[in-house]
Structure formats: C-alpha cells, structure tokens
Amino acid sequence: MFYMPHNIMVRQRQRQRPGEDADMPKLIHSKQSGLEFIEFMGDRLSRYSKNELRDIYNTEFRAREGAKHPNFSSVVFALLTFDQIHIKKGKIYKNGKLKVRASSDQSKMLGPHQTPRHGAQETTTGSPDRATTDTKPGLTPKKKRATEILQMMKTNRNGMTADEEGIEITSKPEGSDGKVHLTVDFEKQPFVITFTILNKGTNFVNFTNYTVLDRVRCYNLKDERKVTKASPLLLCPGESYDVAVAYMLNECGYFPATIYFEFQLELPKPMTFCIVREIKAVVQTSLGAELGPVAPYKPFQKVKSKPAVREVVEGVPPPSSSVQTATVKLVDYKYPTYLKELVYQKMEDSKYLSPAARQQLASVKKLLESSLDMKNYSRRYHLLLHLEEIQMEVDIKKYNLHNQTMTQDQGNRKLLTLKVPGVAENRPSVLRGDCLKVTKSGHTGSSVTVYTGYVHKVELDRVKLGFSKRLLEIFINKMKFDVEFTINRLTMKLQHRAVELAVKHELGEVLFPSDTAVSTVSVTDLRMFNRQLKDNPEQRNAVQHIIAGSSKPAPYIVFGPPGTGKTITLVEAINQVSKADPSAHILACAPSNSACDLLCERLKSQLSSYQLYRMYASSRDPNSVPKGLLKYCNWDEKQDCFVFPEKKILMKYKVIVTTLFTAGRFVTGGVPVGHFSHVFVDEAGQAEEPQCVIAIAGLLCPEKGQLVLAGDPKQLGPIIRSPYAIHHKLGLSLLERLMIRKPYEDLDSRFVTKLLRNYRSHAAILKIPNEAFYNNELQVFADQLERETYCNWKPLPQKGFPVIFHGVLGKDEREANSPSFFNVSEIEKLVTYLNMLDQTQGKMGLPKLSAKDIGIITPYRKQVEKIQKALKSLKTLSHWNDLEELKVGSVEEFQGQERKIIIISTVRSSLSYVKMDTDFNIGFLSNEKRFNVALTRAKSLLIVIGNPVILRKDPVWRKFINYCVEMKGYVGIDFNSVEEEDLFEAKMAALRITDSECPVGEMSAFQQHVDPGWKNEL
Known part of the structure; x- marks a missing residue:
C-alpha cells in the first residue's frame, strides 16, 4: 500500500480551501467533535499514540454520546484540514494556543x-x-x-x-x-x-x-x-x-x-x-413474547427401558402385492454385535469391551482409515452402512410414544388404529409393511410381552396396524400402550447387496474409471426433440456425447448447477437413445419419488404408455401420484394397490422410471445383466454411493452399458446420521467422488459437461454462489420479466437490487427437552417482510401472490416449528386460503426446488455454539453447500435475516454480506460499529458452554437439531 508523506498531505489540505469542500457541514461537525475531544483529553493528548487515542475516543469519549460524534478518522482529517493539529512520529499534537484543561493528579x-x-x-x-x-x-x-x-x-x-x-x-x-x-x-x-x-x-x-x-x-x-x-x-x-x-x-x-x-x-x-x-x-413485539420458550430447556432424559426379558408376539403383515419370484435373494446383512460395542466405546480400547470386540478393534479402525478401492469396496461399505444403521436405531427412538391409546378400525375389526404425530412429514417414516412394537404401559413385572404390529395403511397422521389374535382378544378401549418405532431395514439390505454385486460383476471400470480405457468416437450433430436445447451449446453437447458413448465404460456426468436444466438434458438424452437404438432398454432413476415423477412427466410427451413405465413401491400413497401418470404405472385398480409385474412384462418396456431403492426389485426379480443398455440417475449427488449402485450392480453390463449421472457436487449430498459414517465419507456420492478425480475434474468433454445457462434466478441472486462455487461461469438466462418482478418493490433498500440482508441481533434459545434452536427476533423480522409482501401484492405492477410462490428456509427444526406457529397466528395473512402451501423447511427439504421469493432465517446468533455446528455439520456456518442451496432457490427476490457478526466469521457469508453492503441491500444493525472483534471472541470463549450433548452412541446432533424427514423413497 502507498502511504503519502505527512508533509505532502498537509500541503494538499492547505491548497484545498475549506469553502471548496462539497461536504463542508460534515467537515465542520467533525472539527467540532475533534475540538471537544482535545478538550476532553486535556494535557494527556500527546502522551498516546494515534492508535491509542482512537481507542480512547471510541470507548471513553464517543461511547458517551453514541452517534453524536463521527468516527475517529473523520475527526483527525477535519482537525488536520483546519490546521488544528499536526502529527509527528505517530502522535497527535495540538497547534497554536488551543486551551485545554489540566488532568487531575489522581490520574x-x-x-x-x-x-x-x-x-x-x-x-x-x-x-x-x-x-x-x-x-x-x-x-x-x-x-x-x-x-x-x-x-x-x-x-x-x-x-x-x-x-x-x-x-x-x-x-x-x-x-x-x-x-x-x-x-x-x-x-x-x-x-x-x-x-x-x-x-x-x-x-x-x-x-x-x-x-x-x-x-x-x-x-x-x-x-x-x-x-x-x-x-x-x-x-x-x-x-x-x-x-x-x-x-x-x-x-x-x-x-x-x-x-x-x-x-x-x-x-x-x-x-x-x-x-x-x-x-x-x-x-x-407481542408476537415475540408469544413465541418464546414454553418451558426452560432441560436436556432430553432417556425413558427407562423395559425389562430385558421379552416375549415377542408377531403381528399380521399386509398381503403381498408381488407376482415376482425372487431369483436373487436379499439376505439380512445384520451388523455384528461387537460393532455396537465399539461405537459405544468411541472406537477405543476399554475394559467394557468383550473379547470379540477387542479382537476386532484394530481391523475395524484400519478399514475405516483405508482409501476406497475395488479390493475393499464391499467390506468398507458394509462397515459404513452398519455404522449408519446403529445410529439410525438410536435416532428413531426420538419418536417413541408413551401412554397411547388405539382404536379398532371400523372397516376391518382385525386392525387397530394408532395416531402418530408427524408421520405425514416422515417424522418418523411409517410405510405399508413397516412394523411397530407395542407394550402395555405401566408394566412392572420381570418380563414384558412385546406385540409387533405391521402397517397395513397410512392415512394422514394415523396408521392401521395388524396385530396377533392374542392382543386383539385382550384389547379394550382406552387401554394404554408404549410404542416403539423401528427402522425399515429393506433400504439397508438393498445397499449391502449392491456393493457385493459391484465386486462380483467387476464394475471397476465403472466405479473407478480412467481415461486410458476410452476409445475414440465421433460425435454426431443431432436434431433435438426439445427445440429449447438447440440454442444451448452445453446441453446439446452433453446429449451428443451420451448418444455417442464417448465415456464408455466410464459414466458420463451432466454437471448441472442450480437452474441450468439438467433434468431437461437427461430427458432429451433418453428420447434420443430411444430413437437412435431400437434395441435399447433404459432404466431412469432418482433418489426421490418426486424427482422420478418429474422425469416421467417430461418423458411421456414423446413416449406412449406401451414404451414408458413408472414403477412404484407397494408402500407409495396412490393419492400422491400425479393423475397424469396413473396409466403409465403399476397401479392395479382391482387389487386397489401397486403391484410388481412379472419379469417378462417389465422387460417389454423401452423406458422404466423408478427410485434407486425400488430398482433393486429388478435384481431380485431376475432381470438379467445387460438387459438395460443405459442407466440414467438424476439428482445423483443426493444419493450415497451404495444407494446409487443399486441401479447398476447386477443390471448394467460394464463392457457394453452406459451409465449417466446428473447432479451438482456443489450442492447438498445425502443425509447421513452416524458421525463415523460422515467422517469416513459415506455421505460422498458417486457423482462427487468421480468429480474430484481425473478425468472428470478437468471437465474433459468426453466424460462430463458442465451446464452454464441459469434459467432460474436474477443476476444479483446468482452472483455470490456463481463466484464461490462455479468459477463465475454461470450465465443469466432466466425470463427477464419474471426475474425482475421485484426489482421495483418499494421495501427494497436499493431499487433494482432484489436482495436484502437484514442484520438482526437475536438470541439462540431452546425450550423444554428439545435441543434444537430457535431465534424469535429473526421470526419477528421475517413476519414483517411477509406482511409487506402481502400489502404490496397486486399493486404498482406487482403480481398477486400465492403461498406457493414463497419459501422459508431455516436450518433448525425448532425454528421451522416456531415460524409455522407464527404463520398460523397471523391475522394479517388469514385471507390466504392456501397458506398451508407456504413451505417452511430446512435446506435439505428445499433441494431441487425453486420459489419466486425465498426468505432465509439463519438462527445462529452466538459464538458459543458455532463449534458445535461445525463439529456436527449442522447450521449454515459448517457447510458451504447448505449456503449454496439456500440462496439459489430464489428466482426474483431473496431476503436473508441473520446476525452479520456471527455469519461474517465464514468467508463465503462474509463475501455475501459485504456484497449486500456494497450494493446497498444491507439493512438492520450496523455491524460496522462492531468494536474489537477478537475481544468478543475471547468473551464468547470465556462464557462458552462446553457442549457434550451428543456423545457418540446417543442421538445424533443432526437428528436433535434438524430432525430431517426419514428416507421413505422406496
């Protein structure tokens, strides 16, 4: 940095006549403050360095009068300009005969x-x-x-x-x-x-x-x-x-x-x-008072376990809807008991370990620390999946119920109906065929009878359960039960089998590809079915390389940043394969049913119901299936359920769309390796690798088949609960693992295409994610009228800049036995913005709003619940008939979605818990991907509410906040008045609560704070 010599600065100020200064009133005000400060200091003025005087000015002088006085630099500049002081060797001296008072001897x-x-x-x-x-x-x-x-x-x-x-x-x-x-x-x-x-x-x-x-x-x-x-x-x-x-x-x-x-x-x-x-x-406000803690926070106390001696009475499962014969068996893959011991002892030697556990400790730790390759592929993933299952068993206990009553179903007296709060949100996930365990409440004997009930039907927040005759014979109304939920092990078993089959069928060139195995192929210019792709060079390039098979046997990756049209690209590629190769059979998958439905909806415009088949799991709620897909799917009206067809019927279809988990049905049913010439996986970044491999291992021929993965490694990956599984990369998707190795990391067009045209967001919304995650390569192609809808919204701090960061000094709070955090001050501000949106809709060129146009994102489950409570209590929004359509959820719940308006509440306002967020990968400060997904959901207006002092600890958040300040989109507390940042870090450290609420072997932090919906995407 260039520093101007002091004597030159003085001469320049002397040449600049005070009357010529455009900001003369401010300069005079600064001079007056400076003279008051000189009087305040008395004969102490020359004792201190300039930096020391700055501290005294801010803490002893300016703090008394607050905003009355300008900052220290302005004061010094004014005093120099008016020749009241001079600076020598880093100290300030008064000029002339300025009168100052003498300091007291006591000083x-x-x-x-x-x-x-x-x-x-x-x-x-x-x-x-x-x-x-x-x-x-x-x-x-x-x-x-x-x-x-x-x-x-x-x-x-x-x-x-x-x-x-x-x-x-x-x-x-x-x-x-x-x-x-x-x-x-x-x-x-x-x-x-x-x-x-x-x-x-x-x-x-x-x-x-x-x-x-x-x-x-x-x-x-x-x-x-x-x-x-x-x-x-x-x-x-x-x-x-x-x-x-x-x-x-x-x-x-x-x-x-x-x-x-x-x-x-x-x-x-x-x-x-x-x-x-x-x-x-x-x-x-009064709303803030209403939303405060309902009771002081007390950490969750585990309910005393039932007596260990149990008699288990099996219930009655629902009738099977499958006509398939199991050709490839699906075994249990239960975790060894010693592994649970090792988890509870934190993978360390202990006197509490059994001899078997102690014997296995070294080999387990060695396998965890090893790098993944085909030699250890199945063993390593078996271990990680077992660790995840152990944690899932702990986490699911959060939903256990006590002293519950059941009623006999009026339509079928052999079924008992139980109310399960949260089941509609998959908290917990309860599907047809799942089992629950119930015991009589208040049992005090040495042994207890456990009745297993199988889920026959789920209706809103009620489940209909099939129990044994023994329970039905003694059942009376108002009888109370304790209910224990269990995890659905089918998803774990399918992943275990998949990693075994990957080794058996030698998928090394698919899972660990190299560019040396690639043959030179020519890429043909194609006529696109979707004319929109004609003008998009990246989408067109991706389709042409997929058709040419330029990456085979390696997977081809469509790297699709937010709003770039990766699903449209996949649909076009599937249609082109269908046209180019009459013998081709295509399996199109995604981790979620909603993503699969979207694929199918877009494919049916080019494919008939004889060519396209949407296969659902028997547990899928038929009411959630888009009506336009019913004739394409496995719904059987006579049986009133989804059925699994015979193998020969399935093999007739050109394109089958299903979730990754349900794709395992094809392996079980004996669909031969190589029948599917192409496997497409959309949203591949959201699936852990073993889940993705379900659709590949035992189905795709590694020599002849083509695997296509579409997704964004810069967005959120799968939800993993086990701290050990997270640390050892179970949450790393196949797509992301490939993207960080050659030849994909170099963006070799034979293997990968990065889509660049964003069709979703206003440039101001896209700017920071684009720079931080996509090398500033994304181009704004969103419809101009739609993206600029709110550029003239009156409450915007800066016209034409549809981004607001509202700085709030809130408080992290918890209540009752919920460890999840909420921040009432942020909700108060959020409600203010909702009211402004409501009051301005349909006016001054703004469109009428639907609740579906707005999304509210926040990282903690308790904040979600408090916001939902606030929305229900707001009389100002009571005229919104579709208010329940205003989605409030975590970042994970918004991945793959978009809204015209996104409001983000960041919650965190205390340094005390930042380390906890980082350690357990929760909140915004621990995960750049969470930041990326949250900001890029918005199309035309983005409002972020949070504590800038805390958020600016993170470099990406700091860049975003500084950008808002620069563009005049920042409002709220003046974080520039933050004094001595490291001092307050010291303060927070001094007052920090040692956080030991999530020991290994207990409920995961992610479950405690985020409470994500459980996977039920069969």
Whole structure:
C-alpha cells in the first residue's frame, strides 16, 4: 500500500480551501467533535499514540454520546484540514494556543487493575497510567484492558460483580447477582437503565472511569459530570452518583452488554478496583413474547427401558402385492454385535469391551482409515452402512410414544388404529409393511410381552396396524400402550447387496474409471426433440456425447448447477437413445419419488404408455401420484394397490422410471445383466454411493452399458446420521467422488459437461454462489420479466437490487427437552417482510401472490416449528386460503426446488455454539453447500435475516454480506460499529458452554437439531 508523506498531505489540505469542500457541514461537525475531544483529553493528548487515542475516543469519549460524534478518522482529517493539529512520529499534537484543561493528579495513580482477588491492585504514586503500560505487540490498551476484564469474569465472576470497598452499585430496573434482565416491548423503547453508585463506606473514593463492552454499539452512556480518568469524581462517604445507559437502536433483538466501573481508593493505601454489571436486554413485539420458550430447556432424559426379558408376539403383515419370484435373494446383512460395542466405546480400547470386540478393534479402525478401492469396496461399505444403521436405531427412538391409546378400525375389526404425530412429514417414516412394537404401559413385572404390529395403511397422521389374535382378544378401549418405532431395514439390505454385486460383476471400470480405457468416437450433430436445447451449446453437447458413448465404460456426468436444466438434458438424452437404438432398454432413476415423477412427466410427451413405465413401491400413497401418470404405472385398480409385474412384462418396456431403492426389485426379480443398455440417475449427488449402485450392480453390463449421472457436487449430498459414517465419507456420492478425480475434474468433454445457462434466478441472486462455487461461469438466462418482478418493490433498500440482508441481533434459545434452536427476533423480522409482501401484492405492477410462490428456509427444526406457529397466528395473512402451501423447511427439504421469493432465517446468533455446528455439520456456518442451496432457490427476490457478526466469521457469508453492503441491500444493525472483534471472541470463549450433548452412541446432533424427514423413497 502507498502511504503519502505527512508533509505532502498537509500541503494538499492547505491548497484545498475549506469553502471548496462539497461536504463542508460534515467537515465542520467533525472539527467540532475533534475540538471537544482535545478538550476532553486535556494535557494527556500527546502522551498516546494515534492508535491509542482512537481507542480512547471510541470507548471513553464517543461511547458517551453514541452517534453524536463521527468516527475517529473523520475527526483527525477535519482537525488536520483546519490546521488544528499536526502529527509527528505517530502522535497527535495540538497547534497554536488551543486551551485545554489540566488532568487531575489522581490520574497519575491509575494503574493496572489485575489482581488475584477480584480486581483490586495496590498502586504507588507515579505509577504509569494504565494506557501507557507495556502491552503485547499489537495489543491496544483497550484490548488489553478488556481482555483482562473478561479473563477475570471467566475465573472470578462473583468477585467481579461484588460490591467492594464500601461502593455499592444498584440499578433501576433492579438487577440481581450482578445482572440486569429486562424485556422491553418494541413499541415502548427506547429504554434507559440507571446505575446508582453509592459510597456506603468510611473512605473517600474516586470514581475514575466507566465504559460499556457491547459487541455492536447499541447503548449510549451518560452522566452529569462526564467522568473520565482525566476528570474523576470524588465520592465522599454517603454520596451517590448516577450513570445512565440508554438503548439507542430501533430494532428487535437481544442486546447484552458488560458495564465496567473503575474506582480509585487513596486511603488507607492507594489501590484501584473495579466492579462489573451485566445487561441482558431483549426488545420484542407481542408476537415475540408469544413465541418464546414454553418451558426452560432441560436436556432430553432417556425413558427407562423395559425389562430385558421379552416375549415377542408377531403381528399380521399386509398381503403381498408381488407376482415376482425372487431369483436373487436379499439376505439380512445384520451388523455384528461387537460393532455396537465399539461405537459405544468411541472406537477405543476399554475394559467394557468383550473379547470379540477387542479382537476386532484394530481391523475395524484400519478399514475405516483405508482409501476406497475395488479390493475393499464391499467390506468398507458394509462397515459404513452398519455404522449408519446403529445410529439410525438410536435416532428413531426420538419418536417413541408413551401412554397411547388405539382404536379398532371400523372397516376391518382385525386392525387397530394408532395416531402418530408427524408421520405425514416422515417424522418418523411409517410405510405399508413397516412394523411397530407395542407394550402395555405401566408394566412392572420381570418380563414384558412385546406385540409387533405391521402397517397395513397410512392415512394422514394415523396408521392401521395388524396385530396377533392374542392382543386383539385382550384389547379394550382406552387401554394404554408404549410404542416403539423401528427402522425399515429393506433400504439397508438393498445397499449391502449392491456393493457385493459391484465386486462380483467387476464394475471397476465403472466405479473407478480412467481415461486410458476410452476409445475414440465421433460425435454426431443431432436434431433435438426439445427445440429449447438447440440454442444451448452445453446441453446439446452433453446429449451428443451420451448418444455417442464417448465415456464408455466410464459414466458420463451432466454437471448441472442450480437452474441450468439438467433434468431437461437427461430427458432429451433418453428420447434420443430411444430413437437412435431400437434395441435399447433404459432404466431412469432418482433418489426421490418426486424427482422420478418429474422425469416421467417430461418423458411421456414423446413416449406412449406401451414404451414408458413408472414403477412404484407397494408402500407409495396412490393419492400422491400425479393423475397424469396413473396409466403409465403399476397401479392395479382391482387389487386397489401397486403391484410388481412379472419379469417378462417389465422387460417389454423401452423406458422404466423408478427410485434407486425400488430398482433393486429388478435384481431380485431376475432381470438379467445387460438387459438395460443405459442407466440414467438424476439428482445423483443426493444419493450415497451404495444407494446409487443399486441401479447398476447386477443390471448394467460394464463392457457394453452406459451409465449417466446428473447432479451438482456443489450442492447438498445425502443425509447421513452416524458421525463415523460422515467422517469416513459415506455421505460422498458417486457423482462427487468421480468429480474430484481425473478425468472428470478437468471437465474433459468426453466424460462430463458442465451446464452454464441459469434459467432460474436474477443476476444479483446468482452472483455470490456463481463466484464461490462455479468459477463465475454461470450465465443469466432466466425470463427477464419474471426475474425482475421485484426489482421495483418499494421495501427494497436499493431499487433494482432484489436482495436484502437484514442484520438482526437475536438470541439462540431452546425450550423444554428439545435441543434444537430457535431465534424469535429473526421470526419477528421475517413476519414483517411477509406482511409487506402481502400489502404490496397486486399493486404498482406487482403480481398477486400465492403461498406457493414463497419459501422459508431455516436450518433448525425448532425454528421451522416456531415460524409455522407464527404463520398460523397471523391475522394479517388469514385471507390466504392456501397458506398451508407456504413451505417452511430446512435446506435439505428445499433441494431441487425453486420459489419466486425465498426468505432465509439463519438462527445462529452466538459464538458459543458455532463449534458445535461445525463439529456436527449442522447450521449454515459448517457447510458451504447448505449456503449454496439456500440462496439459489430464489428466482426474483431473496431476503436473508441473520446476525452479520456471527455469519461474517465464514468467508463465503462474509463475501455475501459485504456484497449486500456494497450494493446497498444491507439493512438492520450496523455491524460496522462492531468494536474489537477478537475481544468478543475471547468473551464468547470465556462464557462458552462446553457442549457434550451428543456423545457418540446417543442421538445424533443432526437428528436433535434438524430432525430431517426419514428416507421413505422406496
């Protein structure tokens, strides 16, 4: 950086006549503040360096008057411009005969206030002023002082807040234990807290200094005498003095602060001591009060287990709908008991391990640490899947119910109906064929009878269960049961079998490809079925390479960033394969039923019901199937259920669409290897590799077949629960694993095409994700009218920039026994924006809004629930008939979706829990992919509500917030007033709660905080 010599700066200012300055009023105001500061400092001015003066200006002078005074740099510039000061060797000196007041003699005796007790320090006459004592390199006096204070608060809080040497500090409103807690109605702020300092002792005490340590400047300090070290106040015995702390913002939120008071005792011996008070202030609306914690947070207590001796009575499963004969058996693949022991002992040797577990410990750890290859492929994935299942068994217990009643089904008296809250959201997932275990409530005997009930039907929040005659014979109304949920092991078994078959059928060139095996092929220019692809070179290139088979035997990847049309590209490729090769048979899959339905909807325009077949699992709810697909699928009206056809019928279809899990049915049913010439997997980045391999192993011929994967490795991968499975890459999809190795990482067009044209978002919304994740290569091709819909929305801070970041200082809260977090202040602000959207719809060129046009994204389950509660209570939105269509959910729930308007509530507002988020991969600060997915769902308006101080710890969030500031899209708290960031990191560290709520072997953090819907995509 180039620095202009000081004498040249002065000459330039002298040449610039004050009257010529365009900002003269501001300059004069800055000059006046500077003169007041010079008077405030007195003869201390030249004692300090410029940086030290900056600290004194901000903490002792400016803090008293808040926004009244400009920043220090502006003041210095003005004083130099008007020739009131000069700078020499890093110190500031006044010019001419400016009058200054002499400092009090007592200031000479002020020394460091560090002490083994609680802040008292003996001093001697002539001891240097604290601000001039030696400090660590780069540590300013303010930082040193504050660090000392916070360290003392950490080690001896009671001592720091205790009254001392006869000085008593009380407050109005009244506090206790050194803290002033208050909640203020937003309509009644600003508020003032008055601290009264009373000398109840027999000695004379000087009140020498006070300051506020607040992360963001939100309080003004006022006192009649303007006490400072330069101008202390002598408190005689019995005298009192008031200091007022006034809140100066106009925002809802949580505003904590530490007020530091410093005193000087002269007799019987000189000493300096301090007393500290803490403010815990919340400003909220009536809605905020309504959404607060329903009960104090108490960590979840495990329910005492039933007696170990059990008699299990099997229930009655639903009738089978399959006409298939199982050609390839699906075995149980149960995890070994020793593995559970190792998990509970954190993979460490322990006296609690059995001999078998201790014997296996070293080999298990070695396998976990090994790199994946075809030699260890099945063994390593068996281990990771077992670890995941162990965690799933723990997590599913969250939904266990106690003291529940069941009723006999009126249509079939052999079935009992149980109400299961959350089942409609897959919390928990309960499907036809699943089993639940029930026991009589209140059983106290040495053994217990467990009745297994099989799910026959799911209706909204009720499940119909088939139990044995033994239970039905003793069943009476109002009989109470404890209900235990179980995981559906079918999905795990299918993945275990798939990784075994991958080795058996030697899929090495498919799963670990190299460019050396590729033969040279020519790419033919094709006439597109979908004319939109004609003008998109990347989409057209991808289709042509897939048809040519340029990557075979390696997979071809369609790298589709948000809104770039990867599904349309896959559909075109499937149609082209169908046309080009009459003998081709195509299996098109995706992890979710919704993605499969979308594929099928788009394929049916070119394929008849004799060519296209949509195969559903028997557990699929027929009411959730798009009506247009019923004639293409395996729905049997006579049996009133989905059926699995015989192999010979399935093999007649040109294209079959199904989920990855249900694709395992083809292996079980004996569809021969090589029958499917092509396997397409959409949203491949959302499936763990063993899930993806279900559609490949035992079906695709590695020498002749073509695998096509479409997805985005920069977006979220599959949901994995086990900390061990996460750490050892079970969450790494096949698509992402390939994209970080050659030849894919080089974007070789024979193997991969990166789509570049974004058809979804306004350029302002796309900018930061584009730069951070896509090398700034994405191009804006969204419809201009649609993407600019909200560019002139009146509440926008900057016209033409449809992005808002609203800075809020909220509070991380929890309630009852739920460990998940919520932030009421952010919900209050979110509701404000919803009301503004409602009030402006249909006006000034804006369209009428439907609830389906808006999506609200937040990372924590409890925040989702609180927002949903707020929406239901809002009278202003009661006229929205489709309000239930306004989706509120986690980032994971929004992947693959889009909305005209996206509002994001980030929740996190405390550094105390940032490490927990990072350790357990929850929240926004731990995962760039979560940031990417959340922001890129919006088409025409993006509103982000969060704490900028916390979020700016992350480089991607910092870039986004700075971008909003630069484009004038930032509103809310002024984070530029944040003082001494590292100081507050120290404070948070000092007050941090050691988080041990998620030990290995207990419920996963992801389950506790996010509570994702359970996989039910059969």
